[in-house]
Amino acid sequence: MDDKISPTGKLADASKIGLLHEQIKRLLGIFLKRFVKTSVIVAHTDVTQVPFDVVYHFLPDDKLVVGLPCRGYIADHQDEIGVETEKKLYRTARNFYLKIVSKIIDKFPFSDTTLQDIAFINPRMKTKIVSDSVTKLATRFPQAIGCESTSELLDQFTEYQLLSPDDLPTFDQDISSFWGEMAEVDDIFNDKKRFNILSNLAKAFLVLPNSNADCERAFSIIKKDIHRIQI
Template sequence: MKGRHNSVLSRIKNVQPEVLDIGCICHLANLCCVYAVKQLPMPVEELLIDVYFHFNHSAKRKEQYHEFLEFCDVAPLKILKHASTRWLSLEKCINRFLQQWPALLSYFESHEDRERPGRVKRCADYLASVEMKAYFRFLSFILEPLNAFNTIFQTDATQIAILMPEMNRLLRLFMAKFVLMRAIKSATDLTKVSFADRSVQLDDDILAVGMAMRTMLADSEDDLTDGTRTHISKSVRLFYVAIVEKMVKIFPFHNTVLKDLAVVNPDPKLCNTWSPTMVRNLATRFSIVADDEVEHLVEEFQDYQLSPDDDLPAVTSDSRVDTFWAEMGRKKTFVGAVRFPLLTRVMTTLSVIAHSNADSERVFSMVGKIDTDSRSQLGNDSLRALLSCKINTDDPCYAFVPDKDLCNAAKVATWNYVREH
């Protein structure tokens, strides 16, 4: 898709060299997570997958496991399937796994194949390992902020204006888990912090691992040697270095267009900090206004910055960027002329820039649920019509009441189809 020489992106750039490529931030965040988890010395993801497929196609094993759930007084919730391509999968699977850990440990320790080489022995050994459980508790703690970031950019609302500040905030948050505060605060560019240098990292006893993991390690003091504790701390440190290193490498921190796109954010606390040059750069970069209109655009932007809050649409935490600029486009002067014609044209155009491809992924998922094996003969027109109904209908399907004309049209279409086929 994004190869340098013969890819979709390279071919698009042959036609339009100025195309903006920032990647899908949700996908990039997931790649960072996958890369960091693989740095842990124990196969967390393999254990999740092994346990899931042990029960997946066996009703007998599920029934036997239900007895262990009752014995251990654990809620009989379904074991979730982990898929690395699902962006929010890992945290949910780990939390469910931790909730059922006592029952799973009891089940695999009591299994008749416990001593035979294979999946059961492998699962039993890992479940009995305090180190493995420590990594599970650590991941339950550290994946929450990463998934919260991912969730923000899976919405269909315009979020391109907050992409750069949120990326920087996420990087600061992860650095603060293992890097000295003075090293972070003194840096003018976060990507230049020497986070891999042990001299600027926190000591093992104050490394951020989460209260659940810290409590478990304290309770397991007799079961863990000093060498094992040191090994766990080293592994956590490697995880942090790996995820920050991956973020610095693949996140678009130095994309000047993304930095300028912050002006789309209507937050009144930030509005006066933006430079008119940012608007000028964006309007020129995307050819939204003519060259002789740029100075008028800058004047409108300055008028917008100097306007009192009461003279602008109200902005709350639930306000949408596109709604705000649509209301700005309806602002009139005392003589009835549109007050911000160029500015609103630029801002509404910039608002359509996608911050991720989550919306497209949802459409692909909808198509997969419509074009099933039992409906494989659907034509493209029918598929598009069904997809359009699904996307553009906010009410649940059972609440839809077709009118008489629609029912008659459907009957006529059915009779015509039967007659022709």
């Protein structure tokens, strides 16, 4: 079956597991910016540590994100709405954002060290990931590299981190293709691939599903089959 192409021209089914930790932080930042002052958010390197529930960190009512249609309606019906109703609207919106952000921080895996370490497969994160991330993954999931040496894995990852973007395969959102090309890079000093262990580790995590959509689709098919059998 051919890969689906999204409206942006990207592969819809391309693995994004290496982007997951970055994306959940981005999502949290998006919600924070709707009701918290930007200066407060950027003052914290860890977005989960932003003191979002402090009153004087809130955006004023006229800057709170409630949507342009809502703003337009308020402006056009100011006399009908009244000051108190308008203030109640802003309080309700702000309380909604507070609950959403609290839920995201409580439920999302921001502190999951394995998820943080898997981010090494994202080429944009290569200089931001500590070197022992790959060895921790290999130790926890030894089947990912088989009998290969973790010290050699660390050497390959360190060498990968030191390479300039010009010396690496082109990365255009498709992480799977990037590591497929990395696996084929020759080592000019040895008769083997230069990043064979590192690329094997990356590919082991690239097979992880991006969502539970495929599982849900399978269960749906099974339920339909069971229903037909019962009939």
